Amino acid sequence: MATGLRRHVAGRGQKLRAIRALSQPGCCAHTHSAAWTRSYSAQGDDPRLREIHDEYATIRECYATPRDPVVLAHGLMGFAEVRVAGGFLPTIQYWRGIADALKANGVKVITVTVPPCGSIEQRAEELARGIAAAAPGQRVNVVAHSMGGLDARYMISRLRPPDVNVGSLVTIASPHRGSAFADYVFDEIGVERLPGIYRFVERLGMDTGAFEQLTRAYMTQEFNPRTPDHPDVHYFSYGAMMDRPSLFSPFRRSHRIIGEAEGPNDGLVSVESSIWGTYMGTLFGVSHLDLINWTNRLGWILRKWMGQGPTFNAIAFYLDITDRLAQKGF
Template sequence: MHRKSVLFIAVLVTALWGMGSSAHAAQNTRYPVVLAHGMGASAEILGLVDYWWGIPAALERAGVEVYVTSVNGMDSTEAKAVDFRNQVLEILAASGAAKVNIIGHSHGTLYSRYAITHLGLAPFVASHTSIAGPHQGSAMADLIMYGIPGSLHGLVGGALDLVYAWVFGDTNPDTLGNGWSLTTDFMQNVFNPNTPNIGGIYYQSWAAKAKWAAPSVVLQVPWLIMLTQEGANDGLVGVESAKWGNFRGVEQAAWYSAGCDHINIIGHFFGATPGFDASTFYKDIVADLKNRGF
């Protein structure tokens, strides 16, 4: 090959590589990023598996100051919010930052909203990013909470509380409180009217969608049920329910993939998310926050 052609190709490849990677370089934001996990888990599930699979490490490699909070897997929105608020205040004290950028997934989007509106966290929050959050409630929560006979609520809730206390390490868990707080009537008629967005904070959201099957096998049946109740969904949360603040779109993975479900959106199972790169998704979110001055 002619020497000039080789040189041209080398320059072109370098330029294209730079274009492809520029969005993910030097993403350090003005304020630290705080991750808030969803229900049924903690930052480290059973002390072994990271909830945010590979995402914090990917953000740190991109130059982001990131913190991971951990609250009870099963508890009321209010109780989780108190714990979350306290951890954010500790992060602010340790980092010296004036504010934080919150990124929540699932129930993490709700208890962080509660902490902002009701627990005095608002002055310390620059942005709130919601990933697959059930802001209008979840039909699955309705089916579970209203489907179980009232006489069995105490028995089932008590049994699950024991599991989450002894196996998952929750402190005084409240499974029933967690379940009721995600029902559609509670979210739409109680929580949302009493938990408005706070001026001066940038709120944005994304939804996830399984297209023709749930990539995570455990969500296949819930996804099918949700299709009949809410239409497009990620296996646990409907696309319409996930919209809050500035809605940024629906993540549904590459064309060849079954889609992006409620578990894929945080990088599970264990990084096996065909057609969807969770680390890149979150790096893009943070890069955008940086560009917006947060």
């Protein structure tokens, strides 16, 4: 079966090399990522100790291709792609270069846009519609970033659409137990000011259902008890943590608040909250936006000047995820 799965042809190899050049990492030999070996090694009973450091710094020469389509489910305030200036400028992608890299490796990729700030229920319904339209009744693998993991869990457990068949769900820094930063924001706003803020956001044409659902109380006391895992679906998860953000980082305050309440985090979601199903490990030195390839290019250039190479490449990470799904028969 492994031979059949490895559909690595010359044309695809050329595409991967082009993507590798664009994403700036170097090349490495074709060996299975040490991250998975390390993730499964004995590091105590605490899954948070499954450390993944620099294993996704470079793109390998060859990756297996899963036979089932891969659905990319975006997080809060997300989108599939946005056209700027009527199409005169390049589109802005949520999955920056990731979907293209997977397609170059022969993966059938489905990207679905759901209401950016809608409730989990609203987002899950759109996710189900998008999957049903692209692959009706066909088994799919859902790979979800941030809130997208909650949408997928609700769709699988509660909606159970008859024309959507999910074989596996991989969640990446999804707040399965909520976020202390969401708690902080609501405490700062105050109950009396919430209606006015909601009305303002709604006048901008945006929903507001997502915000309160990301609190720790809602996730642990309401959502999780009512959203059990489906026995026929394989659940995997990753977490991430970053060092103390720089002075100008958008995560400076949120990282501190979450760190004080929950411990290590990627700036928006803690490692503790990310754990769900089979925990694959914690990506070290990676922010919430690094996980979707929105890496600070200036930071890369500065590290290069200092003689330091990149320590994480999101494209290598997602290629490795799909490689492992292929090895598991998906």
